[in-house]
Amino acid sequence: DNTDKPIVILGSGLAGYNLAKEFRKLDSETPLLIITHDDGRQYSKPMLSAGFTKDKTAAALALANAGDMATQLKASIRTKATVTGIDTEAHTLQLGDETLAYSKLILAVGAKTHKAPLEGDGTDQVYSINDLEDYDRFRQAAIGKQRVAIVGAGLIGCEFANDLRNGGYEVDVIAPSQTVLPSMLPETPAKVVQAGLEEIGVRFHLGALAHRVVKQDDGVKLCLSNGEEIETDLVISAVGLTPNVELASKAGLAHQKGISVDRLLQTSVPDVYALGDCAEVDGLVLLYVLPLMSSARALAKTLTGTPTEVQYGAMPVVVKTPACPTVIAAPADQNGEWQIEGEGQDLSCLFKDAEGQLKGFVLTGAKVVDKLALSKALPPLLT
Ligand code: FAD
Numbered sequence: 001d002n003t004d005k006p007i008v009i010l011g012s013g014l015a016g017y018n019l020a021k022e023f024r025k026l027d028s029e030t031p032l033l034i035i036t037h038d039d040g041r042q043y044s045k046p047m048l049s050a051g052f053t054k055d056k057t058a059a060a061l062a063l064a065n066a067g068d069m070a071t072q073l074k075a076s077i078r079t080k081a082t083v084t085g086i087d088t089e090a091h092t093l094q095l096g097d098e099t100l101a102y103s104k105l106i107l108a109v110g111a112k113t114h115k116a117p118l119e120g121d122g123t124d125q126v127y128s129i130n131d132l133e134d135y136d137r138f139r140q141a142a143i144g145k146q147r148v149a150i151v152g153a154g155l156i157g158c159e160f161a162n163d164l165r166n167g168g169y170e171v172d173v174i175a176p177s178q179t180v181l182p183s184m185l186p187e188t189p190a191k192v193v194q195a196g197l198e199e200i201g202v203r204f205h206l207g208a209l210a211h212r213v214v215k216q217d218d219g220v221k222l223c224l225s226n227g228e229e230i231e232t233d234l235v236i237s238a239v240g241l242t243p244n245v246e247l248a249s250k251a252g253l254a255h256q257k258g259i260s261v262d263r264l265l266q267t268s269v270p271d272v273y274a275l276g277d278c279a280e281v282d283g284l285v286l287l288y289v290l291p292l293m294s295s296a297r298a299l300a301k302t303l304t305g306t307p308t309e310v311q312y313g314a315m316p317v318v319v320k321t322p323a324c325p326t327v328i329a330a331p332a333d334q335n336g337e338w339q340i341e342g343e344g345q346d347l348s349c350l351f352k353d354a355e356g357q358l359k360g361f362v363l364t365g366a367k368v369v370d371k372l373a374l375s376k377a378l379p380p381l382l383t
Contacts, residue, residue, distance in 0.1 A: 004031075005031075005091070005101045005102055005103040006030075006031035006032060006033040006076070006101075006102060006103065007023070007030055007031070007032050007033070007102065007103055007104045007105075007106070007303065008033045008034075008035060008093065008100070008102040008104070008105050008106070009032070009033070009034045009035070009106045009108055010035050010036075010083055010093075010105070010106065010107050010108060010109050010247075011034075011035075011036055011037075011107070011108035011109045011110060011276070011278075012034055012036035012038065012040045012042070012066070012069070012077065012079075013045065013108060013110050013131075013276060013277070014044070014045060014276065014289055014292055014293075015108035015110070015275050015276025015277065015278075015292040015295070015296065016034060016036070016106075016108035016276070017034075017042055017069065017073075018292065018293055018296035019106060019108060019275060019295075019296040019299055019300060020032060020034060020073045020075055021073065021296070022296045022297050022299075022300035023300040023303060023304065024073055024074060024075075025300065026300055026301065026304040027303075027304045028074060031076075032073065032074065032075035032076070033075065033076045033077075033078070033100070033102075034069075034070075034073070034075050034076070034077045034078070035077075035078045035081050035083055035093075035095065035100075036066075036077070036078070036079055036080075036081065037080070037081065037082045038079065038080070038131060038132070038133060039065075039066065039079050039080060039132075039133065040065070040066025040069060040077050040079040041062040041063075041064065041065050041066065041132055042062070042063045042064040042065075042069055043061050043062050043063055043132045044061070044063070045130075045131070045289075046289060046320070047061050048061070048129055048130075048131075048132070048134075048135045049129075049156060049159035049160050049163050049320055050159075050163055050320055051135060051139070051163065052163045052164055052166055052167025052169070053162075053163050053166040053167065053322075055167070057136075057139060058132050058133070058135050058136035058139060059136075061132060061135070062132060066079045078095070081095055081096075082095070083095055083247060084096075084247075085247075085250060085251065086105065086247065086248075086250075086251035086272070087251075088251055088252065088253070088269040088270075088271075088272055091103070091105075091271065093105065102271075103271070104271045104272075104273065104303060105271060105272045105273070106272075106273045106274065106275065106299070106303075107247070107248060107259055107267070107272065107273070107274040107275075107278055107279070108274070108275055108276045108278065109244045109247060109276075109278045110130075110243075110244055110276060110277045110278055111130075111241040111242055111243045111244060111277035111278060111287055112130070112241065112242055112244055113128040113130045113237065113238075113239075113240070113241055114237075114239045114240045114241065114242060115128065115237060115239075116151040116152070116210060116237040116239045117211070118151070118210060118211065118212065118213045118235075118237070119211060119212050119213075120212040120213045120214045120215075120223075121213075121214060121215050122213035122214050122215045122216075122220035122221070122235075123213055125141075125213065125215075125219075125220045125233070125234055125235055126151075126213060126235040126236075126237050127141065127234060127235065127236050127237065128236070128237050128238070129156075129160070129236060129238075130241070138234070138236070141234055142169070142233075142234060145169070145219075145233035145234055146169060146170055146233060147169065147170040147171075147172075147219065147231070147232040147233045147234070148160075148164050148169045148170070148171055148172075148232060148233065148234050148235070148236060149171075149172040149173075149174060149210075149222050149230050149232040149234070149235045149236070150164075150171065150172070150173045150174070150235075150236045150238055151174050151175070151210045151222075151235060151236065151237050151238065151239060152173075152174075152175055152236075152237065152238035152239040152240070153173050153174075153175035153177060153179075153180040153181065153182070153204070153206065154175075154180075154181060154182075154183065154184075154238065154239075154240065155181060155184065155317070155319060156238040157173060157175065157180075157236075157238035157239075158173070158180055158181060158193065158197065158319065158321055159319065159320045159321060160236055160238060161173050161197055161202045161321075162197060162200070162202070162320065162321045162322060162323050163320070165197075165200050165201055165202055165323075166200075166322075170201070170203075170232075171201070171202045171203065172202075172203045172204075172205060172222075172230050172232060173197075173202060173203070173204050173205065174205045174206075174208055174209075174210045174222070174224060174230070175204075175205075175206055175208075176206075176207065176208065176209050176225075177206060177207070178206055178207050179191065179194065179206065180193050180194045180197075180204070180206075181193065181319070181328075184317075184328050184330055185326075185328065185362055186338050186340075186349060186362070188338075188340050188347065188349065189326070189340070189347050189349050189362045189364050192324060192344075192345055192347055192364050192365070193319070193321060193324045193326055193364065195324070195345070196321065196323040196324025196345060196364075196365075197321060197323050197324065199323060200323045202323075205224060205226075205228060205230070207226070208224040208225050208226040208228060209224065209225040210222050210223070210224055210225075210235075211223060211224070211225060213235055216231065218231075218233075219231060219232055219233040219234075220232060220233070220234075220235065222235060241277070241287055242257075243257060243258035243259065243277055243278045243279070243280070243285060243287075244277075244278045245258060245259055245278065248267065248274070248278075251269070251272075252269070253267045253268050253269055253272065254267065254268035255280070256280055257280050257285045258274075258277075258278055258279050258280030258281075258285045259274040259278050259279050259280060260280050261273065261274050261275075261279050261280065261281055261282075262281075262282060263281065263282050263309035263310050263382065264298075264299075264302055264307055264308070264309055264310075265279065265281065265295055265298065265299045265302065265310060266302075273299060273302075273303075275292055275295035275296060275299055276292040276295070277292070279295070281295065281310060281312075281382070282382060284312070284381065284382065286312075286315070286381075288315065288317060290312075290315045291312055291315060291381075294310055294311060294312055294313075295310050298310040298311070310382065311380065311382055311383060312380060312381035312382040313375075313380045313381070314329055314375045314376075314378035314379070314380060314381065315329070315381060316328060316329035316361070316371055316374075316375055317329070317330075318368075318371075324345055324364055324365060325364065325365060325368045326362070326363070326364050326368070327361075327362070327363045327368045327371045328361075328362050329360050329361050329362075329374070329375065329378055330360050331351045331359040331360030332359065332360075332379075332381065333359075335353055335354075335359075336351050336352050336353040336354070336359050336360075337351070337352065338350070338351050339351075339352060342364075342365075342367055344365065345364055345365035345366075346364065346365035346366040346367045347362070347363070347364045347365065347367060348361070348363055348367045348370060349361060349362040349363070349364075350374075357379070358374065358377045358378055359378070359379065360378070361374050361378075
């Protein structure tokens, strides 16, 4: 009998807390336990790459602490607690020496950052920023400093570049690709985004790998594969994220890129679910807020007795580079062609298949206003 055991949510990021919130809208009684490796403060992760623009410390970005969240959600919250094992047969999990029982378990354990493969004695000046505590450490380190080098020119690298320029820092961006946002943008709009960032003073070093970071009297020196050397104070590594699958894997749950779940968000094991950055939903790994919000709404219904499949509509991503506003709705496959129109910074790039069906788009500059209208013409990602 599972009825007196709590529903346990692992993780207090946007996925974990949104699920708890949606669940409480439908069920105010069932015991809820949230366990998190971090300090349980609620914050909006997308704000981490706009924090210098808005001049917000980590404390200012925190919307509520764990105690307030516990009251708000009528939940118990265990912070600074790392679950190390799950026994899916016994319906228990391992937290240090403690064994805790669950009726249903939801994995909302997020993704972890890749580390740029840097050698040298200056690696203690290399930061990854994927949660509020990371942001806090970086912000403290940046006090009184002038120069930041960012390794990686993807979404997060470009957003930090814009944000740190807005905060008054000198910014160098290093990436092996020839263009920015290489996995998301065709060349023409990528050049426009790059030009927008260059216009506000970001320096790009593309086609080069950063491989060494060496301490200097003043700051560090970053050595690139093309022989270039960049003198800087701090380095941000922004070279990508991978869903956290280790815990699930150890417990015998199916996983590929992320923890495999069906459209009910159920893993390969009964009573264990997953959502957010850690989950691969019907083959899709989407490391964004909108999918986890849809997932939280559907899963709350499923957990309260109404099995509900998650649906994803079209979900364009707004890139927070005000130097060149950009919206990207990546096509699901490469069967089609880009049609690019516009002038200067204002581009409308439509990806259409042979039948003329719109499958994706990129809008830059003034053209971002077309986002809503174009989104309506896109096929949903999961129906
Ligand atoms: P996380 O926030 O990573 O939460 C994971 C939680 O699991 C944490 O609380 C952690 O402590 C806990 N945990 C992990 N392992 C364990 C364990 N073993 N035991 C206990 N607890 C554990 N998306 C957008 O849509 N728009 C944007 O503009 C945007 N901007 C972004 C900017 C930045 C800088 C970053 C890094 C991401 C951005 N994203 C954006 C992505 C978006 O923020 C994420 O998709 C989302 O926040 C993921 O939430 P999550 O709850 O799944 O994961």
